[in-house]
Amino acid sequence: MRTGELLLILTRCSIIAAVPLPAQDWPMWGGTPQRNMTSAMKGLPSSWDIKTKKNIKWTAEIGTTSYGNPVVADGKVFLGTNNGNPRNPDIQGDKGILMCFRETDGKFLWQAVSNKLASGQEHDWPEQGVCSSPLVEGKRLYYVTNRGELVCLDTEGFLDGKNDGPYQNEIFKSPIDADVIWKLEWIGRIGCIMLHNALTLLPAHPPAGGLLGYR
Numbered sequence: 001m002r003t004g005e006l007l008l009i010l011t012r013c014s015i016i017a018a019v020p021l022p023a024q025d026w027p028m029w030g031g032t033p034q035r036n037m038t039s040a041m042k043g044l045p046s047s048w049d050i051k052t053k054k055n056i057k058w059t060a061e062i063g064t065t066s067y068g069n070p071v072v073a074d075g076k077v078f079l080g081t082n083n084g085n086p087r088n089p090d091i092q093g094d095k096g097i098l099m100c101f102r103e104t105d106g107k108f109l110w111q112a113v114s115n116k117l118a119s120g121q122e123h124d125w126p127e128q129g130v131c132s133s134p135l136v137e138g139k140r141l142y143y144v145t146n147r148g149e150l151v152c153l154d155t156e157g158f159l160d161g162k163n164d165g166p167y168q169n170e171i172f173k174s175p176i177d178a179d180v181i182w183k184l185e186w187i188g189r190i191g192c193i194m195l196h197n198a199l200t201l202l203p204a205h206p207p208a209g210g211l212l213g214y215r
C-alpha cells in the first residue's frame, strides 16, 4: 500500500474483529490469532470519500509508504511507515517508523525510529520503512523493525514521562518518542535470515531444510 494518509472510517468498519473483542479493538493483523478478516458488524458504510469526508472520521499524515495494516488497541492506532513526512524535524532521511495516533481524533502521539541497515537493499530496501503489523497486548506493543529486530514498546511512549523496562538506551526521549521495553536482535543469532523488510525466513527443521516465512 502506498499512501500518505491514514484513514479511519467513521464506524471503524475496517477494524472490527469477526468475533467482537470486549473493547472492539483490532490489536493484531487479522484482529485475532485466527486471522479471520471478516467483520461480524452490520450496517457498515460501503463507500467513503476523502474529499468530502463522507464516512471519514479523521485522517492523519503518515510517511510516503506503508505496508503494515493499522492495529487499534488501548485507545490508539499504530502502524508502520517510513520517514517520508518527518514528524520530528531533527530526524531526517530514510528511516523505519512506527507511528502512534489517538484513536478518537487521529492526533499524532509518538513514533519509534529505526536507522536503515548498512547492508542496503539486500536486507533493508530504501524507503520501505517498517513493514510488520504490530501486535498489542495490554500496555505492550510488539513489532519487527526494518532492521529485523523484535521490539517490545510501551503503548504510552514517553508521553507518561517514564522510561519503562530494562531497556534504557533510547536515543530520543521526548514526549513524541517511543519507550522501548526490550529488543531482540535475532538476525544471525537463531539461524534466522532476512531477505528484505517484508519477509523474514527462518529454518523450521534445520539443518535438513524447511522454511517458515514470517512477515
Ligand SMILES: [Ca+2]
Pocket: 163, 164, 165, 166, 167, 168, 169, 170, 179, 180, 181
Ligand atoms: Ca525504556
